[in-house]
Amino acid sequence: MPELPEVQTVVDDLNRRVKGRKILRVWSDTPKQIRDYSAPGRRLTDLHRDESSKNFRNFQKDIKNKKILRAKRIGKNILIDLSGGKTLLIHQKMTGHLLLGEWAIKKGRPVAIKPKEMVKDPYNGFIHLILYLDNGKQLALSDLRKFAKAILADTKKIHDLPDIKNLGPDALDPSLTLKKFANLIKKSGPTIKQALLKPELVAGIGNIYSDDILYQSFVHPLQNPKKLTPEEISKMYKAMRQVLKKAVRLRGTSTSDFRDTAGKEGRYTNHRLVYGREGEPCQRCQTPIKRIKVGGRSASFCPKCQAPKRTYNGKKKKKRN
DNA sequence: AGTTGTGTTGAAGA
DNA sequence: ATCTTCAACACAAC
Numbered sequence: 001m002p003e004l005p006e007v008q009t010v011v012d013d014l015n016r017r018v019k020g021r022k023i024l025r026v027w028s029d030t031p032k033q034i035r036d037y038s039a040p041g042r043r044l045t046d047l048h049r050d051e052s053s054k055n056f057r058n059f060q061k062d063i064k065n066k067k068i069l070r071a072k073r074i075g076k077n078i079l080i081d082l083s084g085g086k087t088l089l090i091h092q093k094m095t096g097h098l099l100l101g102e103w104a105i106k107k108g109r110p111v112a113i114k115p116k117e118m119v120k121d122p123y124n125g126f127i128h129l130i131l132y133l134d135n136g137k138q139l140a141l142s143d144l145r146k147f148a149k150a151i152l153a154d155t156k157k158i159h160d161l162p163d164i165k166n167l168g169p170d171a172l173d174p175s176l177t178l179k180k181f182a183n184l185i186k187k188s189g190p191t192i193k194q195a196l197l198k199p200e201l202v203a204g205i206g207n208i209y210s211d212d213i214l215y216q217s218f219v220h221p222l223q224n225p226k227k228l229t230p231e232e233i234s235k236m237y238k239a240m241r242q243v244l245k246k247a248v249r250l251r252g253t254s255t256s257d258f259r260d261t262a263g264k265e266g267r268y269t270n271h272r273l274v275y276g277r278e279g280e281p282c283q284r285c286q287t288p289i290k291r292i293k294v295g296g297r298s299a300s301f302c303p304k305c306q307a308p309k310r311t312y313n314g315k316k317k318k319k320r321n
Numbered sequence: 322a323g324t325t326g327t328g329t330t331g332a333a334g335a
Numbered sequence: 336a337t338c339t340t341c342a343a344c345a346c347a348a349c
Contacts, residue, residue, distance in 0.1 A: 001328055003329095091329085091330090092329090094328045095327095126345090145346085147328085147330090206329070207329095295338085298327085
């Protein structure tokens with residue numbers, strides 16, 4: 001599940017490995033994941049998937065022979081600036097990741113040739129988009145659930161796309177001060193877990209790192225954000241930076257399908273604090289880690305370390321029949 | 322073998 | 336307006 005650290009890992013890889021390359025052509029078996037907003041007459045506010053063959057033909061035409069200038073990250077979005085004033089935005093959503101290697105199309109399906117990580121690892125085998133580069137290699141999107149999207153747009157209009165425009169400040173943006181963070185948290189609800197997962201509040205945090213940030217700051221996931229003390233908010237702010245930076249250093253988490261562009265797993269998997277550790281002893285007090293549902297998402301936490309000092313919302317949990 | 326859990330995010334429903 | 340549920344899709348685990 002690519003969150004900020006996983007997306008940053010990919011962006012760093014792209015700047016190191018494909019910057020300066022030219023895109024020769026495109027292959028895809030799921031054109032509905034692709035949109036070309038740089039084509040004439042296309043409105044940026046049109047959010048629907050476009051299954052028309054014209055949309056994909058425009059994309060193929062508009063990306064052909066463009067040079068990759070640089071890669072950037074905003075929240076969980078990968079922005080690849082191209083020559084000709086175009087930018088390719090890729091959002092990996094839940095199961096998407098970018099790979100650099102070589103594939104051959106056999107009977108309409110891509111077959112990995114190298115490196116061995118692509119050939120051996122089944123999670124690298126769901127190829128739905130291939131960009132052919134001018135050095136004989138390919139940049140490919142593997143995406144088991146086909147939720148990821150690739151959008152081509154004019155570089156100047158990238159910040160007008162709803163994907164970017166509706167985002168809150170990036171979680172690692174240096175200009176996101178403690179004061180600004182505190183103001184955002186105070187405006188949000190209903191629980192702190194749900195608040196951390198809102199891209200329009202703070203961009204880049206998903207289920208893995210929200211769990212670890214709350215554990216690191218001794219805050220219960222059901223806490224009402226409006227009732228957090230300044231000390232708790234300060235702890236959360238520091239934990240957010242610490243946890244995310246550490247995960248970037250370790251090249252992300254691969255509890256599920258995430259891989260870097262070489263097809264390799266991230267090492268934060270072994271450094272997780274609580275995410276996906278239900279039943280395992282807390283690393284601080286040995287209490288078994290608990291998992292509950294918060295707003296339809298799972299939240300893992302230590303019931304002792306993160307025990308609320310006050311009531312959450314004064315409400316009891318609803319039972320579902 | 323059918324059901325459930327998985328996670329991102331926008332749309333639809335309450 | 337604010338919150339919850341669902342839908343996009345595919346697979347593993349039960």
